[in-house]
Amino acid sequence: MALDAASGLLACPHCGDELGLTSPAALCDSGHSFDIARQGYLNLLGGPQPANADTAAMVAARGRVLKSGCFDVLLTLVAEAARGGRTILEVGAGTADYLKGALGDNPRHRGIALDISTAAARRAAQADVRIASVVADVWRPLPLRDRSVDVVLAVFAPRNLAEFARVLTGEGRLVVAVPNPGHLAGLRARDGLLGIEPEKEERLRVAASEFFTQVASARDRRRRDFSDAEVTDLVAMGPNAFHHSSRPRVGLLDTLDVTVHVFEPLPHDGPPGTRMTP
Ligand SMILES: C[S@@+](CC[C@H](N)C(=O)[O-])C[C@H]1O[C@@H](n2cnc3c(N)ncnc32)[C@H](O)[C@@H]1O
Ligand SMILES: [Zn+2]
DSSP, rough: GGGGGGTTBBBBBOOOBEEEEEEEEEOHHHHHEBBOOOOEEOOOOOOOOTSOOHHHHHHHHHHHHEEEEEEEHHHHHHHHHHHHSEEEETOOTOOOOHHHHTTTTTTTOOOEEEESSSHHHHHTTTTOTTTTEEEETTTTTBOTTTTOEEEEESSSSSSOOOHHHHHEEEEEEEEEEEEEETTTHHHHHHOOOOOOOOOHHHHHHHHTTEEEEEEEEEEEEEEEEHHHHHHHHHHHGGGGGGGGOOOOOOOOOEEEEEEEEEEEEEOOOOSSOOOOOE
């Protein structure tokens, strides 16, 4: 089953020991135990998911948007940035489509899709046999062993940079996709959706410089006609889905504007868990 893809990579959220996968639970040597859901994902949250976690309807809308091809350019940019990674972690993975693309077609590559939403985890568990789906909070220590993954992906997702640096191998790579201020600006203005702060990219660079060196960045900006159905799903897949509106969503010409940044970890010094300061 897909969860086996995480075999040897997972760490117990309580004590950090290796977590063994022995269905219907995952166990560490100290006896901490976590449920493997019937739907094939491992829940390491240790409590209920937050009230604002993505719902099944939001995940389904996101899946339709990805399937429509709107974000194919971004899927390609992310896959190119991750190329060569054999073990890939995606945080805030949602449907895990970006992770699947990044794994390419090598049957020996494996991925872990991490998300705080159980609805997303259910979907990610079905994405690919090479993908293990795990429910966890990116703001807590990641449930992965030190230096265990070649690539970390964060696509429109929260970023715990210190933890990304800890779980990446010395030759690993962090791939971050961010929307630029012009991204879907027409839709945001028309429907009163949240905007994107202009200084967000600079803040990412400054924060990342504590743990990483930036090695590449690729931007894609293009105009596109969005159908009524696509606009409905673009709204329904985001935080605005929580604010119900009976307003009909109609299509529009808008801009997709995204950048993919690639970072390499600063050199490790000494045993896992320690790091040279820049
Ligand atoms: C904007 S969506 C992006 C999903 C996917 N990467 C994509 O681009 O299609 C953000 C994702 O991050 C997840 N997320 C939000 N907060 C999180 C947290 N603290 N820990 C883990 N995942 C989180 C959400 O559930 C959601 O699936
Ligand atoms: Zn433990």
